[in-house]
Amino acid sequence: xxxxxxxxxxxxxxxxxxxxxxxxxxxxxxxxxSKNGADLIVFPEQSLQxxxxxxTAMNMSAGSENEFEYQYVNAELVxxxxxxxxxxDSAKKxxxxxxxxxxxxxxxIDHKLYNTAVLVGPEGYVGSYRKVHQPDDELHSYYAGNExxxxxxxxxxxxxxxxxxxxxxxSTRELTLGGAQLxxxxxxxxxxDASNPDYENDYGYYTFELMDRVRALENQTFFIxxxxxxxxxxxxxxxxxxxxxxxxxxxxxxxGEEKIVYYISEDIAAEIYKAKHAFAGMxxxxxxxxxxxxxMAVSSPTSNYN
Numbered sequence: 001x002x003x004x005x006x007x008x009x010x011x012x013x014x015x016x017x018x019x020x021x022x023x024x025x026x027x028x029x030x031x032x033x034s035k036n037g038a039d040l041i042v043f044p045e046q047s048l049q050x051x052x053x054x055x056t057a058m059n060m061s062a063g064s065e066n067e068f069e070y071q072y073v074n075a076e077l078v079x080x081x082x083x084x085x086x087x088x089d090s091a092k093k094x095x096x097x098x099x100x101x102x103x104x105x106x107x108x109i110d111h112k113l114y115n116t117a118v119l120v121g122p123e124g125y126v127g128s129y130r131k132v133h134q135p136d137d138e139l140h141s142y143y144a145g146n147e148x149x150x151x152x153x154x155x156x157x158x159x160x161x162x163x164x165x166x167x168x169x170x171s172t173r174e175l176t177l178g179g180a181q182l183x184x185x186x187x188x189x190x191x192x193d194a195s196n197p198d199y200e201n202d203y204g205y206y207t208f209e210l211m212d213r214v215r216a217l218e219n220q221t222f223f224i225x226x227x228x229x230x231x232x233x234x235x236x237x238x239x240x241x242x243x244x245x246x247x248x249x250x251x252x253x254x255x256g257e258e259k260i261v262y263y264i265s266e267d268i269a270a271e272i273y274k275a276k277h278a279f280a281g282m283x284x285x286x287x288x289x290x291x292x293x294x295x296m297a298v299s300s301p302t303s304n305y306n
Contacts, residue, residue, distance in 0.1 A: 006155045007264045008182075008222075009038040012239040012254035014230040015188075017050035019074050023083050026100065027090050029260055034094035038262060039155050041098055042226040044241070045163050045186040046115065048083055048102035049074045052141055053233020068141055075105035075113050079125035088120045097121040097153060099160060099226075101186035104130065106143070115142040117160040117186050119151055127151045129160040133168050150178035156268050163187040166211050169218065170296070176219040176285065181268050183215065183223045190228075194236035199256065205238050217248030220275040220284055222268065229258050246275035 011029050015022055026043060033041040045051065052067050076084055084102070091098045098120050106112035115131040115138070130145025148171060150159045159175030162185065166172070172183050191197050192204040199205055208227075216223035222245060229239035242253035243263040252261040265271055276283040 004155065004268070005264065005266050006040065006268050007036075007038045007262060008224060008243055009033045009036070009041040009260055009262050010224050010226045010241040010243055010252075010254070011041065011043050011260045012227060012229050012241040012256075012258055013044050013047055014258045015044065015047045015050050015228050015232065017053070017070065017232075019049050019083060022048055022050065023086060026087060026098075030087075030090045030094055030096060030098060033260060033262075034096050036262060038096060040182075040224075041096060041260070042184055042224050042241075043098070043100040043186060044226045044228045045101035045117075045188040046103065047186070047188075047226075047228065048076075048100060051188040051228065051232060051235075052138075053235060071103045071113060071141065072105075072111060075103040077107055078102075078104050078116060078118055078128050079120070081105075084118060084120075084125075087118075088124055091120045092122055092124060095122045097126070097155060097158075099158075099184050099186060101162065101188075103142075104128070113142050114145065115162060116145075117162055117184070119153075119158060119160065119184075121153060123154075126153060126158075129162070131162040131165065132171065133164045135164050138164075148174045148178065150175055150180045152179075156181040158182045158184060160184050160186075163189060166215060167207075169215070172215045172219050172223075176221055181221055181272060183219065183221055185212075185223070185225045187225055188228045188235075188237060190235040190237045194231070194234055197236055197238065197256075199238065202238075205240075208238075209240070212242060212244055213248045213250065216244035216246060218284060220246045221272055222246060222265070229254075229256065246272045247278060 104114040104116035118128045119126040157179045159180030226241045228237035251263040
């Protein structure tokens, strides 16, 4: 893809523990984005089934009355699931790429679930990504993925990550080294203190805002975040979905309300090239010295974990 204008959209979405309602909202937003000429729309992490509201008390046995059982019952195969097919059909009808977060059911092993981001488009199912990095409590519910694939599409090369992956710079660097021009992150990030939603001083919000920009800047590519908004169980999601340009500047953001925002790139390759030559021609990928990074792919000593 060369010299092509791309209109991107990202959604800040209030998500329910109700797959049917969430899917209906997906389809409404996809229609709206298409009518506004968007080529791509991004939805939050776990926004199809709804994110777990209590990650600390997972009972993995079948038939138990808990949130894992809800996720298990509502999980779907990718791309064969009924809801996944509905999004695929909408993407085809609207000639738009869609990224959304969901609970994926393993095709072979019962009760094995993944926290997955799915990419579909005008051509149908494109690919999916299973979340690699998981906070401790999430490990009670989902199995981890083991790779960061990059997908070549009509609007550019797309790499996906999910929420906690962002805290590890290796995630986005791996995607960028794979050629990704659009780093897309569905997320469900909340205030550190749910009872005190402080946009000025909350640590969760501070780190979220900081790293969205840093991941774009250090990789000199686009970074698109889509976050949930509102209370869910004990979590208070702060929203502020955004699109960051390759120079680390926030182009558009939703703030703390449910809405969709857009950004038009006249030429994504040209914007990336401009960022790589904006400051004394420093292209961070080109100037790397991989031979000096001998510890990068080696597990750290246990003493370094604390």
